[in-house]
Amino acid sequence: MLNMLKNKFLLFLLLLFISSCSQTFETTEEMNDYIKEEDNGYNYKKTVADVDYILQYRPTDLLVKQELGDETNPAKVEKLRKHYSQYMYFNLSMSKNEQELLNGVAQDKAKFGQMVNELAFGMEKKLHVYTPTKDTLALTDFIYPRMYGMSNSTSIMIVYSRDPKYLKEEYLNFVIEDLGLDTGDIKFKINTKALTNEPQLRF
Numbered sequence: 001m002l003n004m005l006k007n008k009f010l011l012f013l014l015l016l017f018i019s020s021c022s023q024t025f026e027t028t029e030e031m032n033d034y035i036k037e038e039d040n041g042y043n044y045k046k047t048v049a050d051v052d053y054i055l056q057y058r059p060t061d062l063l064v065k066q067e068l069g070d071e072t073n074p075a076k077v078e079k080l081r082k083h084y085s086q087y088m089y090f091n092l093s094m095s096k097n098e099q100e101l102l103n104g105v106a107q108d109k110a111k112f113g114q115m116v117n118e119l120a121f122g123m124e125k126k127l128h129v130y131t132p133t134k135d136t137l138a139l140t141d142f143i144y145p146r147m148y149g150m151s152n153s154t155s156i157m158i159v160y161s162r163d164p165k166y167l168k169e170e171y172l173n174f175v176i177e178d179l180g181l182d183t184g185d186i187k188f189k190i191n192t193k194a195l196t197n198e199p200q201l202r203f
Contacts (some may be wrong), residue, residue: 007094023199028065030201033102035059041194044174046196048181048183051096055174055188058089068203077203088160088195092127095153101179102154111180118179119144119154126177129160131169131192138162167192 025031035042035056042057064080086088102115117128123144129137143157165174172190 022197024202025070026202028062028201031059031062031201034199040199041191042188044188045185046188048186049181051094051101051181051183052098053092053176053186054153055190056091056093057190057195057198057199058091058157059198059201060084061199063089065201065203072203076203086162088162090174091161092156092158092179093153094155094179096181098152099157100151101181104181115180118157120146123156126179127158128173128175128177130173130175131166132171132173133169134203135166136157137163137166138173162195164165167196 022035025034034040035058037043038045042059044055048051060081063084064077067080068076094101101119102112123142124139127139127142129139131137136161139158140161141159145155169192171192174188174190176186178184180187
């Protein structure tokens with residue numbers, strides 16, 4: 001019980017810190033432009049063996065706005081912020097020759113089936129986030145929407161719990177194990193200061 005109260009208090013302090021130090025934007029378009037800039041610490045890119053990887057953090061308020069739509073009810077905004085701020089959301093986009101990963105193995109039914117199964121059900125074994133001291137964050141959830149060739153990349157929404165003790169570290173290691181594309185493991189160093197000072201929308 002004491003630990004639960006302590007965690008809630010730490011989360012409250014984190015939210016207070018975010019609201020006092022973060023950038024504020026009028027529109028989602030402005031915020032998206034901001035987080036796409038690699039220097040701001042929310043967007044990470046790497047290309048290995050012709051496979052393009054883009055890892056992008058999704059700030060809390062983008063998820064709040066998505067659920068709110070055109071609503072501007074302050075009480076609902078705060079309720080949604082409280083809910084979504086318990087987690088960290090990342091979009092992982094992967095492509096080869098500007099196409100979905102599945103397009104590259106479409107002619108090999110066995111490889112195609114294996115990759116579909118891995119993307120849809122096995123990514124918890126392929127994705128790892130850990131601190132410099134090797135403490136590992138547990139994956140909360142991931143969502144892989146099949147696009148059936150209608151997109152030029154394979155995208156996955158990845159969710160981790162926002163534990164304040166891990167965000168005290170200078171950075172987090174985000175690792176994607178090789179998905180059978182001869183890339184080896186792909187590693188990003190996530191700027192934790194950017195996560196704790198994430199941008200907000202003005203509702």
